[in-house]
Amino acid sequence: HALYGTPLVIVRTFMTYGPGQDSRKLIPSVVLSLLQGESPKLSSGQWNADWIYINDVIDGFLAAAQMPQIEGAMFDLGSGALVTVRELVEKLVKIVGCSTRPLFGALPDRAFEPARKAEIRKTFEKLGWNPKVSLESGLQQTVEWYRAQCRSSSLSPHQK
Template sequence: MRSPAPVHGAENHWRGRRVLVTGAGGFIGAHLVRRLGGCGARVHAVGRRVRESTDGETWHVADVADEGAVRKLVDSVRPEVVFHLASEVAGARDPKLVLPMLHSNLTGVVNLLTAVTGAPGTRVVLAGSLEEPRPEEGDRAPSSPYAVSKWAADGYARMFHHLWGVQVSNLRIGMVYGPGHQDTRKLVPYVALSLLRGQEPELGSGTRELDWVYVDDVVDAFLAAGQTPDAAGRAFDIGTGTGTSIRDTVELLSEIVGGRTRPRYGALTDRALDSARIADPAPAAEILGWRPTVGLEEGLRRTVEWFTREGR
C-alpha cells in the first residue's frame, strides 16, 4: 500500500529520529510505521509477535503490560518520541472485559510513562478515544470497560505531566476507517465485506451518530502531536466535527458497493449507554495545525476499492 505524501515539514523533522511505536501491527500502527519510514525515521516497532520489516523498521516483541519488558525496551531504544497505540479494543458491555482492559490498556500506559519518566526530551503520544467522557460532560459514566480504561489512562497522563514533567499528550480518536482495516468486528469492514460478498449485514437501529475519520488523517495527527512542543499535557479530539448516523454511513457504503443486497436494521439490539460521539477539532487545529482532509464518501470509496483490489 502506497503511503501518502508527508505532511508539511514532516520529512525533515522525522529524518533520523529514534521513534518507538507500540501496537505497530495494528490498523493505525501499521499505517503510522509506514509513514514514519517514508519520512526517514529510525522506527522501532513493537508487537506481540515477530514480523518481517517492510519499511526498514526494527521489530521488537514485547507485552506492554509487562513492566520489566517495557523498561528494557525504552532503555535499549532510547526513543526521542513514543507513539503508544498498543491496546485491546472492544466496545462490548461485558463484565468479563473489565480486567483484560485494565491489564492491557491502563497498565501498559502506566508502565510506559514510568519508563520514560526522567528521560529528558522524550515525547509520548497516546492513542485515546472519543468514547472517553470529556470534562465538559460532567458526570457522564464511561460507556464500556474500554472507554473507562482510556479515560483513566488520560488521567494518569496528566498526572505524569504535571508532577514529573513527562511530555505526554493524548489523542481522543473518533471512528477510524480506511484501507487495510480487516477487523470484521468493526462496522465499515464488516458492512463492506458483507455487501461485496452478497451477504446481508445485520445491524442495530443505525440511529447512533459517530465521527468518522480517515486513517491517513489520523496518522497526520500523530505526526503533528509528536513534533509540537505545546501538545504536552493536553488531550485533543481527532475527528471531523461532523456526526453521521450509522444508517447513513451504511447506506453510503451500499451505494458505493452497488448490488441488490440490503442491510438488516434492527437485527441486533443497540448497546447500552451508546451516545453520539462527535469531536471538537478546534484545539487540534489551533495547537497542532491539524485538520482532516478526506471526506467520508471519498474515504469509503478508497476503502471499498482496497477490499475489492485485495479480493477479500
C-alpha cells in the first residue's frame, strides 16, 4: 500500500461456511449426504479448524472497509476457537436429525494440513468486530437452507 499510496487492509478469513456454499465442500457435502440418508465418507475427523459463518465474515469485511486510518493493518475473521471435523459432523448429524452415521476413516487424512486459529482480539479492538453467530446457530441455518433447496428441487441431494 505504501508504494502506490493505495489504502489497503488485509483481512484473513478462516473456515467460512453457510448457505449457498459449493456442495463439494465439507459441510454441504455432509449435509446433503445426511439429507439423502447416505453415510458421508470422511477422514478420521481429527483435523481442527476455526469455523466462521458467512454473515459474520461479511460483517467483518464491512467493518474493515468502513474504518478510517487502518491502512496496512491485517485482521483475522474467525471464531477464535478450534473445533475438530468429527465434532462438527456430529453436530450436523444431530441438527439433521437422522440415524445415518458418518464413516470416519473411510478417506485418508490430508498430509501436513496445519490447524490455524483466528486471533480476533486485535480485530475487536480496532474494528469493534466479533463473530455474532454461534457454530450451532450457523450450522442450523445452513442445514435449513440446504433442506429447503432440496425440497424445492433447485439442488439435488446427489449434486456433489
